[in-house]
Amino acid sequence: MKAILTLGIVLSLLIISASAQVPPIELIEAPPTEEQREEQIEICTQNLIAIGKSIQAYLKVNGDFPEWLSDLYHPRYLPDPDILICPADRVGGRAVFPRNIDPKMPVSYGYQFPSKHRERVQENRDMYGNVVPLVRCRHHGNEEFHCLNLNYAFNVKRSFSIWEATPEDLYESREEAIAAIEAGLQQQPDNERLSDHAYPALARLYIETGKPEKVEGLVNLFKSNISPNYPRHYLTLSTMLEMLERNEDILLLFMRLEKQDPNDRGVLRKLAEIHQELGNTELAGNTEKGLNLYRC
Ligand SMILES: [Zn+2]
Structure with missing residues (x-):
């Protein structure tokens, strides 16, 4: 009888201690440290440069820009699909703006030149030249800049979301x-x-x-x-x-x-x-x- 009572107390204690284990360990991801943030920006910048090279290769063969970045996923243009994923992307391979979400595969980057936007973008290029963003990453947003931009000259520049308000961010001076x-x-x-x-x-x-x-x-x-x-x-x-x-x-x-x-x-x-x-x-x-x- 004494043994049964003791077992009961032990089991109760185990149940109480199990229910006291909050919060669950999974799901809550800590925000990146400053060092990790800088590292993510660096990797993302290299990704954008690699995407730029792939777009140039695509242009050479096809004589036109791709419709989406997923069109680059071909051994000839972009051998590694991981390049299309930004390390700061916490939404599983999606551009932040719905209209930029790639329809074919996970892509963290917002492609600015699908056919339905080309006329508007061409006007921007006529006004500002090749500094206009072609591919944008919005996963690093902070006080200093909102976007990393690959432009039509295939350089990477930082800017706020509405780059037109401070266009000088996209130029050298x-x-x-x-x-x-x-x-x-x-x-x-x-x-x-x-x-x-x-x-x-x-x-x-x-x-x-x-x-x-x-x-x-x-x-x-x-x-x-x-x-x-x-x-x-x-x-x-x-x-x-x-x-x-x-x-x-x-x-x-x-x-x-x-x-x-x-x-x-x-x-x-x-x-x-x-x-x-x-x-x-x-x-x-x-x-x-x-x-x-x-x-x-
Ligand atoms: Zn990024």
Whole structure:
């Protein structure tokens, strides 16, 4: 009897101690250390360079870019499929953006040149040259950069996700970026899709490299080529006028827009802000009141 009781106590203790074993060991993967992160970036960079070489080999034989990176998986172009997997990829061989996910096999990289995007990408290349990303890895996101990019010149550069906002990241220097965007804008000054990044980026680069006098000409080029009918365009113009500290011109711009559409809340908000900055407190208050009335 005593032996049975003792066995019962031992079993109970075993059950209690087993249920106390939390958390389970598997599934929770620790984030990489700084050293591991750097190593992953290095391996990924080498992968991208190898992918670039494979694309060049593919181009030579086929006279065109592949439709997807998985098309490179052929002994002739890419003997090792592991090159298509980034060591920082924690989602099992997938690009981060759904539209970039390779349909045929696990690929960590976002390919930017499938046929349905080629027209848009070609416009980007006409504007910025061969620095435009061809293959992007988004698995290393951190404060310094979001993407590793293989470009059309088959070099690897780091950039933020929206590289168009800081295109200089893709060039060797700011001067090189300026020369390329100047040439691009000469070729397509009226490209409305690209204008909202290209013009203000060039204006900012002019200022940062000590050529603020060139911004004036850029503003005029913008005004004579881009329709002011879309909010994003007049915001682009106002961004450039802000760089020149031309507050009165910004005021005139937004007063004109208010006349066109007195209920445009974005315009009213900006107008109140400009009045405030110019010290027109009463006008700022009246515009704010208009905004509030509209809200009711
Ligand atoms: Zn990577």
